[in-house]
Amino acid sequence: MSSKADMIGYRSELLAKVVLTRRLNIDVFxxxxxxxxxxxxxxxxxxxxxxxxxxxGVLIWGTSDELDTPEDAREHARSxxxxxxxxxxxxxxxxxLLFSMHKDEAYFSWLVEPCEDSGQLLDVAELDFKVFDVxxxxxxxxxxxxxxxxxxxxxxxxxxxxxxxxxxxAE
Numbered sequence: 001m002s003s004k005a006d007m008i009g010y011r012s013e014l015l016a017k018v019v020l021t022r023r024l025n026i027d028v029f030x031x032x033x034x035x036x037x038x039x040x041x042x043x044x045x046x047x048x049x050x051x052x053x054x055x056x057g058v059l060i061w062g063t064s065d066e067l068d069t070p071e072d073a074r075e076h077a078r079s080x081x082x083x084x085x086x087x088x089x090x091x092x093x094x095x096x097l098l099f100s101m102h103k104d105e106a107y108f109s110w111l112v113e114p115c116e117d118s119g120q121l122l123d124v125a126e127l128d129f130k131v132f133d134v135x136x137x138x139x140x141x142x143x144x145x146x147x148x149x150x151x152x153x154x155x156x157x158x159x160x161x162x163x164x165x166x167x168x169x170a171e
Contacts (some may be wrong), residue, residue, distance in 0.1 A: 004064065012062030012099045016041060019097070019106045020058070022134055023141065038088045047145050054148045057094035059111060067100040073107035073129035093144050096127060108132035108140065114147030119154050121147075
């Protein structure tokens with residue numbers, strides 16, 4: 001590792017993989033390290049109730065600052081939130097994981113949140129960090145899975161009504 005920032009980034013990515021795979025039904029794929037796509041990890045939930053690829057994106061932030069409470073995490077994240085690419089639109093749920101190197105604590109917030117009662121997504125204006133424990137992980141994955149279930153109910157029947165084996169372009 002060449003610098004403190006590199007070490008924090010490296011450890012944060014490792015910690016993200018550890019906390020996300022506390023449940024063995026989450027696959028984790030590294031992406032472009034916050035480059036053009038803006039997300040660091042692409043994850044997919046495997047679930048028998050909703051077959052298919054159920055992806056969500058993950059931004060990983062790390063700090064050497066001590067973060068003792070979710071309020072500390074929110075305060076730390078305000079400056080980082082301003083640096084996010086405003087032009088990027090996500091069409092899947094996206095979370096932010098923030099790690100403090102002091103106790104390897106993980107904090108979680110939605111960046112793009114699945115709506116509870118529809119197939120829509122909400123771009124979150126103010127990040128609301130919570131401690132990312134197993135209970136929060138379960139809640140997050142349930143929300144993502146349920147969102148894809150609602151989305152499939154609206155997309156699949158429409159696609160199935162097309163008269164041929166391929167979609168017709170509007171003329």
